[in-house]
Amino acid sequence: MFAVVGTVPEADFPLLCGPAALSGGKLLLENRLVAINRGTPALLASAGKACEFLGSPYPTAYLAGDTGRGEGSRKIYARLEKNLGKSRYTSITFHYLQPDVDWHNRVLFALDNAVHRPVLIADAGFMYAAKMSGQAESYDLFTPDIGELAFLADPAAPHPFYTRGFIFHEPERAQELIEAAYAHHNAAKYLLVKGRKDIVASKSGILAAIEEPVVDSLEAIGGTGDIITGLAAVFTGHGKDPAEASRQAAAISRIAGELAAPDPGTQVGEIIEQIPAALSRFFARQDAGHT
């Protein structure tokens, strides 16, 4: 059983915790339907599609409404601080949460004292807080895009908004940025750098680069990174090591993107719908020895 923690862009959405199922193109959590257009609901929907394909239970979601003021995030942080010590999740993925170093540290402390240590994945705002806290190395996987990688590589930057010098992310500098992120102790054990070329890396260097298929429009579509992180959450939740989970997540997400035949106006839900077909194609190729 794995968990995903994040927010819903509705101010009055209450704190909910439970299995996040799919129903009629929406997310269903404790009798509430949530649109999956973007953010954590898109991540959960991607994970849900994969779980349905694999015949496994849906992820457990911790969700609260937050429109950027941090109220919902703080409710979630408080719940996690109280409950995580007793949890037995195989992996936990932290996503769109208000970056708050103090709350981040309280959650991590609860995990340090937990009876079972899950695989820890941080993306989006929680990854920003993890880096700022100086405890990035406590995590198993960060999933930055190339701009966020530049932020991890810059020891002085408190947010990607301030990343110095490499703001437009020349992808050819990825290796240099990865090395800098590890040198400054600002990276998790593994990095999945999302971009035109997806890169899986560790302190020892680049482990895998996933470059095919190339779908140019995906960069413009909000939520495509959430698909990759959602798939990585599923695979680590099922016991794969983070490096292999990342490689598979990147490859499958690219196939789903290609199957959706998107243009820059395509919405992420159309790509999420292609995940079962992408999984099918990926595993068929794998069985044939082509991945």
Place this chain on the structure above:
Amino acid sequence: MGLLAFIRKNRPAAAACGGKHRGILVFENTSEVIRSETLLKAAGFAVRVMGPPPEIRTGCDLVIEFPLVSELEITRTLESEAIFPLQVAAVSDGLLEPVSIFFTKDYGSYLMVQAANMKITVEKKSLRVVNISGGGCPDVPYLAAQMVGLCLDQTPQPRSIGHTLCGYALQLAWEEVKRQCSR
């Protein structure tokens, strides 16, 4: 316009904020920073939004840099709108420059503009916002929900409904894509 207001409006920001005589206004949250910046710029003060010095960073911060000589006037202006900075301090160095350049990608029928970690994509013909991507703060999905599907001149300004640095970056991208589409 009064003489003082005229002088303030025409004072170059770099000159007013440069040198040693600078101060910062620290606020409880980014929403207050964005509101204060709007208010102070409208009143003609030469202020800039910057990253805070290391000792006051908590992870998602902005401060307003201002010419120290205007401290009294600025705090009075803010107080008149019930905005009370947590701290007013002099600074000599250590402020981080926010992004000031943009990356543009032309997809033919669509135009994408990126500022820092935020991207906005519009359909050129209709000027409709079709996608918003990037960012990690929780107002990003909210901003996208409020803006996607609307024409550029109908969307709310990100600064008016956003609360975080990601929201602020989206404001910059939105202004730039509007500028490019109006050429």
